[in-house]
Amino acid sequence: MEPPPMATKTVALLVVVVIVVVSEAPGQGKALSIGVNYGTLGDNLPPPAQVAAFLRDRTIIDRVKLFDSNPDLVRAFALTGISVTVTVPNGLIPSLADRRGGAAAAWVAANVAPFYPATNITLVSVGNEILATGDRALVAGLVPAMRRLSAALSAAGLRRVRVSTPHYLGILAVSWPPSAARFRGGYERRVFAPMLQLLRETRSPFVVNPYPYFGYNPETLNYALFRPNPGMRDPFTGITYTNMFDAQLDAVYSAMNRLGYGDVAIAVGETGWPTAAEPGQIGVSAAEAASYNRNLIRKVNSATGTPLMPNRTFEAYLFALFNENLKPGPIAERNFGLFRPDFTPVYDIGILKNNPSGRRPRRGRRKWCVAKEGASEAALQANINYACSNGLVDCRPIQEGGACFLPNTLQAHASYAMNAFFRASGHRRFHCDFAGTGLITAANPSYGNCQFR
Ligand SMILES: *[C@@H]1O[C@H](CO)[C@@H](O)[C@H](O)[C@H]1NC(C)=O
Ligand SMILES: *[C@@H]1O[C@H](CO)[C@@H](O)[C@H](O)[C@H]1NC(C)=O
Numbered sequence: 001m002e003p004p005p006m007a008t009k010t011v012a013l014l015v016v017v018v019i020v021v022v023s024e025a026p027g028q029g030k031a032l033s034i035g036v037n038y039g040t041l042g043d044n045l046p047p048p049a050q051v052a053a054f055l056r057d058r059t060i061i062d063r064v065k066l067f068d069s070n071p072d073l074v075r076a077f078a079l080t081g082i083s084v085t086v087t088v089p090n091g092l093i094p095s096l097a098d099r100r101g102g103a104a105a106a107w108v109a110a111n112v113a114p115f116y117p118a119t120n121i122t123l124v125s126v127g128n129e130i131l132a133t134g135d136r137a138l139v140a141g142l143v144p145a146m147r148r149l150s151a152a153l154s155a156a157g158l159r160r161v162r163v164s165t166p167h168y169l170g171i172l173a174v175s176w177p178p179s180a181a182r183f184r185g186g187y188e189r190r191v192f193a194p195m196l197q198l199l200r201e202t203r204s205p206f207v208v209n210p211y212p213y214f215g216y217n218p219e220t221l222n223y224a225l226f227r228p229n230p231g232m233r234d235p236f237t238g239i240t241y242t243n244m245f246d247a248q249l250d251a252v253y254s255a256m257n258r259l260g261y262g263d264v265a266i267a268v269g270e271t272g273w274p275t276a277a278e279p280g281q282i283g284v285s286a287a288e289a290a291s292y293n294r295n296l297i298r299k300v301n302s303a304t305g306t307p308l309m310p311n312r313t314f315e316a317y318l319f320a321l322f323n324e325n326l327k328p329g330p331i332a333e334r335n336f337g338l339f340r341p342d343f344t345p346v347y348d349i350g351i352l353k354n355n356p357s358g359r360r361p362r363r364g365r366r367k368w369c370v371a372k373e374g375a376s377e378a379a380l381q382a383n384i385n386y387a388c389s390n391g392l393v394d395c396r397p398i399q400e401g402g403a404c405f406l407p408n409t410l411q412a413h414a415s416y417a418m419n420a421f422f423r424a425s426g427h428r429r430f431h432c433d434f435a436g437t438g439l440i441t442a443a444n445p446s447y448g449n450c451q452f453r
Helices: 003-023 048-058 071-076 090-096 102-111 136-155 185-201 218-224 244-258 286-302 377-389 410-424
Strands: 034-038 061-066 083-088 120-126 162-164 172-174 206-208 266-271 316-318 368-371 438-441
Touching: 034 286, 048 071, 061 120, 061 316, 083 090, 083 102, 090 102, 090 136, 102 136, 120 136, 136 162, 136 185, 172 244, 185 206, 185 244, 206 244, 218 244, 244 266, 286 316, 286 377, 368 410, 377 410
Parallel strands: 034 061, 034 316, 061 083, 083 120, 120 162, 206 266, 266 316
Antiparallel strands: 368 438
16 A cells, blocks of 8 residues: 555665676676787697687687788687787888878778778787887887878778777886886877877777796795785885786876876786796796686676776786797797687686586586695695685685694695695696696595684
8 A cells, every 4th residue: 555665675776786786896796808919920729710619619718819810810800709909010110101101092092991890809919019119110100190090980980999008017217116107208198198199089999918927036926926925115106006006007107107198098908927948947837827817807807906906907908819930039929828729728817708608517416626645846836826815715724723733744735736726726637637647536535623614
């Protein structure tokens, strides 16, 4: 008889439900996603159509960045929903910068218009790390080329396709402490101010390639890998940075902010960690690469931002999709890949879809994951560090006083941590791989009060 109060309550309840859903952190509520750089400097890489189908069907990767605009690659991503960044070759920049704009219109007509919207091209990258080349003609032409391409895209009705250019962090004259960072003097007003003005006008991101891999030493390895560490304090702000990635992004932000462009979005064009390097280099193996990339994915999906950019999200592209055996340079350059050419993961960071074809894992006898007999102490320790550092696993039982502390051996502690990780991450076979040092067993390893779940 008195429906209004009831109705009001229902509405209030609905509002509460909606708020809860919206405010849930994307890292927990929504599926994770990440971008990847798809480089092709290998003679053993699979055909682009297979790559596109693999990414669409088997992984959480929802955007790719290409280092050119090879039509075979661009076409392969048609109708996949995967967003694609195409790159203008460095050498074309001077002609694209031409005042009449004809070259830019021709480039768009040949490299974007024929493929869009079937291929979801969302960004045109104008060259790659141009300021690192030190080439005066390229540097001078960069912003004008970006402006002409942006105008050409608009004129062709392709307003949704943004234009930017990725930078190495050598663009900063000072990068520590982050709050004092600034761009290199010669470029600050001449290149970065007009570039940021264009990016603001076109709602496009400032793209940087932060690589803690190129900035760590043995003392700062854990800081570079997002692992527990004492942190680094910025004396001017009093902020203690717990990872190098945050510090690098905040340095970029401070440099932009000095010029009045702190509002422009930042995207991460490349970042990653190799699985092999020159002999003797510490901190390079599948365990470290997995640690860095897994934490990076969580970071960019968490929407927590950085100390100077709270709650910001960053469109990010891991480097790289495949190990590229023809890349020149140090060994690491050929070993940044997430996948081998046969699509097997080089290490597990949770980017495979849990349920490839919608099938549920078969229910069978319970399985546990333990450390193989004979695994090296270094490998066991690395497994413990890895399993206990990603936030999925409670490792207190193997700490002093915990139910699984005794026997106090690396073998026993590693088995506990590896099994807990195996359970927490979905207990699929590859979650117990640990670079070949894990073993799946049907024998329950629990003892006394120490329960392997
Ligand atoms: C294209 O990619 C963007 C960015 O990932 C996404 O928001 C959009 O829905 C995609 N469009 C299509 C048609 O898949
Ligand atoms: C960031 O998000 C949190 C949680 O939603 C909120 O309390 C805080 O005010 C936000 N901070 C900024 C600077 O927007």
